[in-house]
Amino acid sequence: MSSQEYSANYNDFAGSSPINALEFFVKSLISKTVYTAFPVTVTAVERTGTGSGAGYVTVKPLLMPRNVEAQGIAVTTIPKLPYFRLQHGTAAVVCDPKVGDMGLAVVAKHDISNVNGDNTPKVPATFREFDRSDSFYIGGFWGPAPSTFIHIEDSGEITVEAPASVVIKTDSCTINGKTIQLNGSTSISLNSPQINLNGAISGGGSGGANxxxxxxxxxxxxxxxxxxxxxxxxxxxxxxxxxx
Structure with a gap:
């Protein structure tokens, strides 16, 4: 069939054209066997916290396949997908997924079951390609309004909101600023074998302080x-x- 004949036959109502029927068959075959990325929700988590590297999640697709009558077909969960953590070397931001989180499953081209965190290349365990089970989970889409967060703006402002507590562990800590203010609604405690105060000390308020x-x-x-x-x-x- 020439390109002119193909163009003349190809339209939304030319389902009987052999070339259109072949195209429909190929697209249908690809759509049922090749996955790229799809939205999911987390149903189970192997949270590792700070004890080791990132763990795994079990997810359920948020989009249901349709039958010929355009009705949704029930989806099944996909286990043991490695989840993303912002990390380089041994430095990381630990904010592991939780059940109910929504994210994206990104499908690898080959079987990733032999990839286990060792950074040496591996031979795929099978010949399967673009399979949903060979996905990586990236979270953080949608979700409720956060109550514990770090808010960074390019205006130069950073806000840390932690309703329960903030713990900083380090051998040395330096804070440089033109003005530094500590507000404790109940009390402020400084615990150290030696406390050095360099500079004038004055009581606050009009009546001074005790x-x-x-x-x-x-x-x-x-x-x-x-x-x-x-x-x-x-x-x-x-x-x-x-x-x-």
Whole structure:
């Protein structure tokens, strides 16, 4: 069949054309055997936390195949898909998936069952290609409004929202800023064998502030609790300076 004959026969109503029938058959065959990517929801998770690398999820497709009457056909779950974690080397942002999350299953070209985290090339275990079971899960689509998050804007603002707690573990921590403010609605505690304050210290508010210390306080070696005064005498005069 010439290209002109093909063009003349190819339209939405030319289903009886041999070339159109062949095209329909090929497309139908491909659509039933080749997968690229499809939306899914997580039904089970092997969450590893910070104890090891990223784990696996079991997912269920969010799109149902249709029968000839355009009715949905029930879908089945797909087990053990490796999930994505933002990581390089041993540095990572750990935010593993949870049941109910929605994401995308990205299908590999070959069987990935021999790929287990070792970064050396592997021979595919079978000859299957573009199979749903050989997928990788990428999450973070849709979902409810977050209550615990890190919000970054290119305006230079970063907000960390953690209703329960924030824990930072490090050997050294430095915060540089023009103004730094700590607000504790109940209390603020500093725990260290030695605390160094460099700079003027003043009480806040119009009436100043009260300070309570359970131990002794020294200024230039003079004890607040045990120091004595020089030049003491009876009468209305004041004493001299504290004696070291």
């Amino acid at each position: 300070a309570t210390f359970s131990g002794d306080v020294k200024a230039k070696g003079v004890s607040l609790t045990t120091h004595v005064h020089t030049g003491v005498q009876a009468g209305n005069t004041t004493s001299g300076q504290p004696q070291q």
